[in-house]
């Protein structure tokens with residue numbers, strides 16, 4: 001099969017490209033290298049089945065042509081990371097909404113399959129125990145820039161489902177919960193690489209807020225398997241799927257775990273949200289996925305636990 005990955009030089013895209021090439025497929029990546037890096041593609045760069053196009057999906061003239069040559073598009077290119085989003089809300093909304101519009105419109109003529117990467121952020125401030133795909137969503141007000149990411153991704157979801165309903169386009173939406181693993185950068189506010197990197201150098205581990213907020217982390221290799229399972233299943237078209245880890249952990253406990261596993265003497269310190277992000281920053285206390293839907297359709301479940309993930313992140317950061 002021929003795959004196109006937008007944002008394929010990013011953290012998840014690089015792992016997906018590697019895995020698809022390993023399976024014997026052809027992969028073309030389009031990336032403007034804004035948050036991604038060609039280093040994420042070094043394992044496949046020399047493969048005859050791999051092509052890299054440096055370009056911006058917002059204005060790349062050959063986007064439609066590249067889509068038309070592919071059997072499927074994994075649309076991962078987006079403005080990502082809480083810090084980046086809070087400080088660049090216009091850029092976030094334009095990249096995420098207009099980028100998805102261009103990809104879907106480019107896929108129309110040949111009805112090319114498109115998988116759109118959305119996010120658990122769309123559940124917003126919902127207080128449900130487990131987040132399920134058909135839940136109502138509770139997003140905060142537009143004066144808090146952080147919600148521009150969730151809102152733009154939610155509009156992408158609506159657009160994808162609208163293309164499926166009105167044009168019978170094979171579109172799949174995935175809501176990724178915190179995905180972590182080797183090569184993820186802490187530069188844009190991702191919590192695990194920030195913690196591991198500071199633990200490795202015995203610098204302070206900075207927990208934002210009181211640290212009692214909980215998250216579920218999913219190893220990128222498990223996420224990639226989920227993306228591949230869904231892409232191969234026609235029953236996934238027109239549907240939304242959660243993809244995430246099942247073990248819930250508080251950010252305080254995560255900081256302790258990172259310290260223990262890496263035998264670090266870092267101090268754990270707490271930074272108020274206002275200082276870390278913006279005045280009035282709102283965070284979710286919990287965010288736990290119900291992954292029953294993807295499991296029922298494809299049999300997918302996570303295989304790699306958090307200890308293994310932390311060790312993999314540390315090994316990858318140690319090599320840099």
Ligand SMILES: NC(=O)c1ccc[n+]([C@@H]2O[C@H](COP(=O)([O-])OP(=O)(O)OC[C@H]3O[C@@H](n4cnc5c(N)ncnc54)[C@H](O)[C@@H]3O)[C@@H](O)[C@H]2O)c1
Nearest residue numbers: 007009010011012031032034035036056057077078176179
């Ligand atoms: N990592 C997570 O925990 C997580 C959680 C929820 C959703 N997601 C979604 O998964 C996707 C991949 O995320 P990631 O963690 O790999 O982030 P990433 O920042 O590493 O990857 C995004 C890639 O898109 C590229 N890009 C951005 N704007 C572009 C544009 N206009 N044209 C071309 N390329 C562009 C970047 O250079 C980068 O390589 C994103 O859509 C993100 O919203 C990720």
